[in-house]
Amino acid sequence: MKDFRVLVVDDEDDFRETFIKRLQKRELNVTGAESGEKALEILDDFIFDVVILDVKMPGLDGVETLQEMKKKRPLMEVIMLTGHSTVESAIDGLKLGAFDYIMKPADFDELLEKMTQAYEKKKAHEMKIQESKVRALQGHPGRVFEQFKE
Amino acid sequence: MTQEKELHRYYARLRTKFIAIIFFIAFIPLILLGGTTYYHYSATVKEKIRKELKLIAKNRKDTIDLFLNDRANSLSVLAYTHTFDYLGKKENLHNVFQLLKMVDSAFQDMGVINSNGKQVAYIGPYHLTGKQYSQTEWFKAVMKKNVYISDVFLGFRKVPHFIIAVKRIENGKPWILRTTIDINMINHFMCTALLGKHGADAYILSREGTYQISTADNDLILTKSEFKMPSVFRGIKEMEGCHGEKALICAIAWLKNNDWLMVIEQDLKYELSPMVRVKNTALSIFIISSLIIIISTILITKRVFARLEKVDREKSQLSEQLVRSDRLAAIGKLASGIAHEINNPLAVISEKAGWIGDLLTEEDVKNSPNYSELIKSTEDIKKHVKRGKKVISRLMGFARKEEVVYGNVDINSVLDETHDFLNKKAIYQNIAIMKEFHEDLPSIVTDGAQLQQVFINIVNNAIDAINKDGVIRLITKGRDGGVLIAIADTGPGMPEEVQEKIFNPFFTTKPVGKGTGLGLSTSYGIVEKLGGHLTVESEVGKGTTFYITLPPSCEQKTKG
Numbered sequence: 001m002k003d004f005r006v007l008v009v010d011d012e013d014d015f016r017e018t019f020i021k022r023l024q025k026r027e028l029n030v031t032g033a034e035s036g037e038k039a040l041e042i043l044d045d046f047i048f049d050v051v052i053l054d055v056k057m058p059g060l061d062g063v064e065t066l067q068e069m070k071k072k073r074p075l076m077e078v079i080m081l082t083g084h085s086t087v088e089s090a091i092d093g094l095k096l097g098a099f100d101y102i103m104k105p106a107d108f109d110e111l112l113e114k115m116t117q118a119y120e121k122k123k124a125h126e127m128k129i130q131e132s133k134v135r136a137l138q139g140h141p142g143r144v145f146e147q148f149k150e
Numbered sequence: 151m152t153q154e155k156e157l158h159r160y161y162a163r164l165r166t167k168f169i170a171i172i173f174f175i176a177f178i179p180l181i182l183l184g185g186t187t188y189y190h191y192s193a194t195v196k197e198k199i200r201k202e203l204k205l206i207a208k209n210r211k212d213t214i215d216l217f218l219n220d221r222a223n224s225l226s227v228l229a230y231t232h233t234f235d236y237l238g239k240k241e242n243l244h245n246v247f248q249l250l251k252m253v254d255s256a257f258q259d260m261g262v263i264n265s266n267g268k269q270v271a272y273i274g275p276y277h278l279t280g281k282q283y284s285q286t287e288w289f290k291a292v293m294k295k296n297v298y299i300s301d302v303f304l305g306f307r308k309v310p311h312f313i314i315a316v317k318r319i320e321n322g323k324p325w326i327l328r329t330t331i332d333i334n335m336i337n338h339f340m341c342t343a344l345l346g347k348h349g350a351d352a353y354i355l356s357r358e359g360t361y362q363i364s365t366a367d368n369d370l371i372l373t374k375s376e377f378k379m380p381s382v383f384r385g386i387k388e389m390e391g392c393h394g395e396k397a398l399i400c401a402i403a404w405l406k407n408n409d410w411l412m413v414i415e416q417d418l419k420y421e422l423s424p425m426v427r428v429k430n431t432a433l434s435i436f437i438i439s440s441l442i443i444i445i446s447t448i449l450i451t452k453r454v455f456a457r458l459e460k461v462d463r464e465k466s467q468l469s470e471q472l473v474r475s476d477r478l479a480a481i482g483k484l485a486s487g488i489a490h491e492i493n494n495p496l497a498v499i500s501e502k503a504g505w506i507g508d509l510l511t512e513e514d515v516k517n518s519p520n521y522s523e524l525i526k527s528t529e530d531i532k533k534h535v536k537r538g539k540k541v542i543s544r545l546m547g548f549a550r551k552e553e554v555v556y557g558n559v560d561i562n563s564v565l566d567e568t569h570d571f572l573n574k575k576a577i578y579q580n581i582a583i584m585k586e587f588h589e590d591l592p593s594i595v596t597d598g599a600q601l602q603q604v605f606i607n608i609v610n611n612a613i614d615a616i617n618k619d620g621v622i623r624l625i626t627k628g629r630d631g632g633v634l635i636a637i638a639d640t641g642p643g644m645p646e647e648v649q650e651k652i653f654n655p656f657f658t659t660k661p662v663g664k665g666t667g668l669g670l671s672t673s674y675g676i677v678e679k680l681g682g683h684l685t686v687e688s689e690v691g692k693g694t695t696f697y698i699t700l701p702p703s704c705e706q707k708t709k710g
Contacts, residue, residue: 012494012498014498014501014502015497015501018498018501018502018505021505021508022501022504022505022508025508083490083493083494104493104494104496105496105499105500105501105539106497106500108501108504
């Protein structure tokens with residue numbers, strides 16, 4: 001169940017790398033990105049369940065990156081990482097569809113817990129969509145072809 | 151506080167100067183006015199006295215000169231209308247004298263003296279018939295002058311008198327008709343002139359300065375006067391002088407062909423008695439107005455300066471407050487910057503420690519003899535990162551502009567909650583928290599939750615300050631539509647140096663690790679943000695009181 005795909009976006013290399021290592025040790029499929037632009041690039045080629053997104057970054061900041069991400073992958077859950085001075089941005093992020101925010105320096109276990117919740121939410125969300133599609137297919141078997149068109 | 155004392159001293163000095171200047175300005179015209187008025191008035195009065203004296207002197211001079219001339223003329227007429235032989239007979243002389251006396255009582259006696267100076271006939275109260283006058287002054291004088299009026303002298307009768315003598319040459323032989331004039335007549339003339347005048351004196355002196363007539367004292371007659379004889383002049387002269395301690399004005403005139411000097415004196419003391427009254431009145435007016443000036447000046451300047459000083463003090467307090475809130479804002483900005491910069495390294499440290507902790511679960515490391523030490527160290531690192539995080543979090547709480555949530559707040563009930571919240575802790579330390587609430591406190595528009603934070607902060611500090619056994623009073627009062635809250639403790643109080651710093655961030659008197667030094671600065675920031683003021687009053691050994699004033703509504707202020 002824990003085996004979900006995570007993208008960590010943070011400009012602080014030491015933090016990002018250590019964080020990735022720790023997650024990997026917990027057998028998660030983790031990828032890192034040092035900027036918002038890089039993260040969006042990676043998103044073009046890979047699929048992730050949960051994104052850990054730093055609010056304060058050079059270039060595209062957390063909120064802007066979030067907006068772009070939600071356009072590309074509406075179902076992907078995003079957890080904002082924030083410092084004290086950027087709590088307002090994190091709250092903006094929540095309004096834009098982020099799952100939650102967590103204050104830096106984050107407690108690792110707390111963050112892991114949040115990620116699990118986010119993943120579960122996403123899974124539940126997908127299940128619902130799946131179910132509705134199945135129901136639709138049961139009603140109109142012909143639509144099965146439409147599925148492949150997507 | 152020392153600054154305040156200096157201010158006070160400055161104002162005291164200024165006030166003294168001010169009062170001195172006002173006195174100077176107020177008294178100079180007063181003194182000038184009083185002085186000149188008095189001077190002119192006394193000059194006028196003196197002038198009047200002088201004129202009066204002059205008039206009297208003129209009058210008397212004319213009268214006496216006329217009197218003497220008349221007598222001399224009468225005598226001349228007698229001498230020239232009668233012969234020596236006729237008048238030399240006593241009965242004839244008696245008849246003529248009686249006739250004369252009927253018209254003129256000034257004549258005291260009458261005598262006829264032949265060319266040898268022998269008095270051949272005499273009518274009068276004395277027995278002077280046959281007396282020899284050839285050696286007397288007057289005899290010699292009349293032989294030369296034809297008509298002679300003598301000075302006052304004693305003569306044979308040993309009574310002060312003066313005579314008028316007329317010489318007639320009959321058939322080549324001279325003879326003299328002589329009469330004595332009553333000096334009281336002249337005295338009388340002088341006396342009537344001085345009638346009703348106090349301190350006035352009149353006398354006649356001879357050319358040598360001996361008294362001829364004196365209205366004041368007949369014994370003075372023929373004694374030498376101290377009067378400094380002036381040279382001969384025409385008409386009347388007046389002069390001011392002193393006689394012993396008496397200030398005098400006198401008018402003088404020469405009489406009797408410049409033989410006699412008439413002096414009419416006026417002692418100014420009597421004539422100037424209205425002046426004394428004026429002087430007294432003026433003096434009392436002066437004293438009363440001086441008192442009014444002094445009292446009103448002192449009172450007014452005192453009030454004005456008290457007001458000025460108060461305004462100045464308030465101004466300096468205000469600027470102090472401004473400086474303080476500026477400083478707090480600057481420190482806040484700095485703090486939030488620092489907090490952010492420290493957050494990231496802290497996050498890295500935390501992750502690294504976590505990673506080490508993760509690695510320590512590996513089998514090969516578990517066998518290391520230092521395994522437990524490593525575990526403890528990573529745990530300690532995590533613990534202290536958490537502590538740092540906490541400090542930053544509080545620091546941010548101070549720096550962050552938390553949004554104000556407005557609502558109608560009943561301060562009493564907020565304080566009630568504060569009381570309930572902290573009462574247990576207080577009771578444990580044997581501290582009584584007393585509520586002294588104003589019952590009809592107006593509810594005000596403000597942020598109750600943030601105020602609660604302020605109250606808890608201050609009461610908590612009070613509990614910590616008292617430590618054990620004491621009282622904390624929560625007092626509320628209405629003020630200008632808003633609310634005044636006083637939180638007073640019976641703790642040890644604070645010296646001035648501490649009072650000045652308690653609102654500074656990171657200033658704490660608590661032991662290391664116990665307080666962050668942000669509680670009061672945060673509280674200060676909140677109260678200011680709500681449009682109120684937080685001030686402190688403290689005295690070492692007595693306790694500390696925090697005052698919080700809140701406006702009826704804080705909205706306008708924070709919006710602006």
